[in-house]
Amino acid sequence: MLAELIKSLKKYKHKLYLRSIDTFIEKGNSHLLENFRIILNQPRHNKIYTKVGNDTVLDCTIIFESETGEVSIGDRSFIGASTIICKSKIEFGDEVFVAWGSYFYDHDSHSVDYRERENDIKTQLEDYRAGRNFIENKNWTVVNTKPIKICSNAWIGMNCTILKGVTIGEGAIVGAGSVVTKDVTPWTIVGGNPAKVIKEIPTDLRKS
Template sequence: MFNLLKTEIKKWLFKRRLKQIRQYITAGNSLFWQQFDLVLVKPEPGKKYLQVGDDTVLDCRVVFETSAGRVIVGNNTFIGSSTIICRSKIEFENDIFVAWGTCFYDHDSHSVDYRHREADIRQQLIDHRNNRNFIENKNWDVVNSKPIKICSNAWIGMNCIILKGVTIGEGAIVGAGSVVTKDVAPWTVVGGNPAKMLKELPENLRKK
């Protein structure tokens, strides 16, 4: 009885949360599962941050660390319990499968200059002590950012890290635990840290 009540409360809380964040989402008939959440550090009223197509399932957490970010997810795509952290743009085309535990990160988070990182810490403390989000007043001008693109029919295994500026080509497979720092060619299998090409997929496994 207790477990049933706990499950019902979780469902109710999720529906309430989804209702709050739907104003920032455009979606067709896609499904949002109970791990799904949308986090906006500095939301811009009226802006649609997340655009989702049809027949897609999202069980992920999408974090917009500035008001400039945008995430696009196409049709017939599944993104498991993973994290998408966006400052500029992250795009998923169609028919993509993303397992759980993967992180997409379209920026460096901090400058390579230690003085800028020292300033980040000072500003974080100021914001935290004033009951603001700890990166609400972060200086993004010194942080490198580049869009990420995941092309149609790609498959990304569990616990991967996809870094800024990466394009994963059509039909590519990223092995579990990989750290992807460079573009992945279409219809190839990559793995490792940093991810390297392991093999090309045969012609009979490629979409015509």
């Protein structure tokens, strides 16, 4: 009896949460599981940040570092308990699989100039101590950012890191624990840090 009550309360809480983010997401007939979260560090309340197609299942966390970010996810895709961190744009195609524990990061977070990093710490402290979001006044103009694209039929294994500017080609597979710093050719399997081609997927296993 108690277990059923706890389960019902969790479902109710999840429904309330989904209502609270409804103005920031379009999702067709897709499903947002209990771990799904959108975190908006600098929200603009008239903006759709996430667009999701049909028959997709999401259990991930999407973090928008600024008000300019956009994440799009196609049809019939699955993203497990992974983290998508967006400053500019991150795009997933159709029939994409992403396991748990992976990170997609479309920017460097900080400048290579140590003086700008010192300034980041200073402004973070000022914002936090003033009761604001700790990156409200962060200077993004000195941070490199490039969109990420995960093409249709790709499969990203668990605990991978996909960095800024990377395109994962159609049907490509990224092995568990990989760090992807460069584009991945369609219909190849890559792995390692940095990820390199392990082998090509046979022609008869490719989508025509």
